[in-house]
Amino acid sequence: MSLTEAWRVAIDALRASRLRSGLTMLGVIIGVAAVVILVAIGTGAKQTVEEQVEGLGSNLLLIVPGQVDFGAAPTVSRLRLDDVDAVIRVVGDRNLVAVATSSGETVRAGTRSRFTSVVGVLETTPKVFVRSIDRGGYLSRSDVETGRRVAVLGSAVAVTLFGERDPVGSQITIAGVRFRVVGVFAPLGQSLGVDRDDEVHIPITTAQRVFDTSRVDAMAVKAPDRDSMDALSARIVEVLRERHPESEFSAVTQEQILGVLGDILGILTGVLAAIAGISLLVGGVGVSNIMLVSVRERTREIGLRKAVGARPRDIGLQFLLEAVLLTTIGGVVGIALGVGTALIVAAITPVPAVVTWWSVALAFGVSAAVGIIFGVVPAQRAGRLDPVVALRAE
């Protein structure tokens, strides 16, 4: 019997019991779709985080207190404003250094209010990070040096407090203290369900006074070029250690952050894929089970086929192809379902989902392999049936 004939026989057999074939495929469909969807979500999350970190700007060094260990709880910052001045001296250019001290506060304008993240910063922030101003301007050096009560609003905060009106020049209060709005950021949009426009920048000097603190949470330095980053980071850490011999400081680059985040999200994607893989395996066991039932049910048919000249391998091939057909058709439908669902999820929810070709190839390959692996035992059993015994079966 030719392979073409074997396919035809297998297709006819599956057609003859459509409902059972469909239900058997369902297990595979769900498994394959799960692989595609979960991997798409994992990949999407990873890409979004990477874009976000890269979007901060290039050649950035982030200086944080303590040893960089993403597993440990963050240490309390010992950085002060005079440390910032020391770092500026090392770098040699104030415009390359940014700082942040944040606090969650309620911001009011008239009767409207919003709880948001208020960040104390230097006037250099837009030069270090990629941030553009939509209306008005950013903070000035004299705002920082004299501790003026001026604020730049994230676009979401501006909309909440002022709607369509231009907020520049208006009064707001932050933690009960009056501020004047000098500018509004251009929108950045949402990512990973976090609204990146939900913040307010004020001078760090003002922030320390209002929040009643002297700490600086984090510092970022923009290196003049990529090659100078390592040397610069070593010198900054050295200077800070001299000033605080009892503390550790670390300077991490975007690549390092990306590496760690990428590893974590890679593991997440792997775990999701493994969970989905298990459901695919369960689907495969279902196929095997149904094929065994099918061999039993069709014992007389097998006996008859053998009586008229089917060789053991003709029968074996027929049942193997049935299993492979069930799983590959299930695989194709599952891929279509998975890709479709991932696209819908990406379109209508904040969950990013990016379909990757490898997950589709993997899901398809695994489902075909599952068909072969789980089809072999029933197929062999069918091929070895004694024709006389088979013909007598009820």
Next chain:
Amino acid sequence: MIGSAEGTVTALVAVRDATRSYQLDGITVPALRGVSLTVERGDYLAIVGPSGSGKSTLMHLLGGLDRPTSGRLLLDGRDVSSLSAADLARLRNEVIGFVFQSFHLLARTSARDNVALPLIYRGVRKAQRRRLAEETLARVGLAHRLDHRPNQLSGGEQQRVAIARALVTEPSVLLADEPTGNLDSASGEAVLALLEELNAERGVAVAVVTHDRGIAGRARRQITMRDGVIVSAVP
């Protein structure tokens, strides 16, 4: 190749001192206890005997569906003990046609496709298969039933489809195990007439197992079995 009714004396199928026993819960049940029989080209023989005497077991051996526990089985001149399962399957396809008491047609499959089935395993192309199946169905008087499924056919028609399926490969011997057992006398008579016509006009050797003395009497030879042995062969 086809022998005349007078019979070229070539053994088509033969068993020599063949036994066949089954193992049942550790007990050996002998179904055949030393049987020798030769089916020649163009032969027409009937096998009779009480239930359980081993008639079906013998038919399965003659058709190469089974192998003897001891003794020899020759199919088309070849000793079956030296053949693989695949070789034996090919020999069945080429030399033997089976007709069963319970028809054994594939459900949900048209008469045409049922008849064409053995040709699949012979590697005949689809168009050719269809043509041969339709011709053979016409030969058994079912040219008007090509697309009927088994459940849309009468018992007699189903058995004629089964005979067409046995004939489509142009076998040298037709083995029919109680072919009329499930049919009323008119349908049974039509089936038997068909077998006799094939024997007389095409020289196909026919072996029929039957409980019906009348049917047995019409064969050229009568073989009587009892308790797994042949107790008489006339002539």
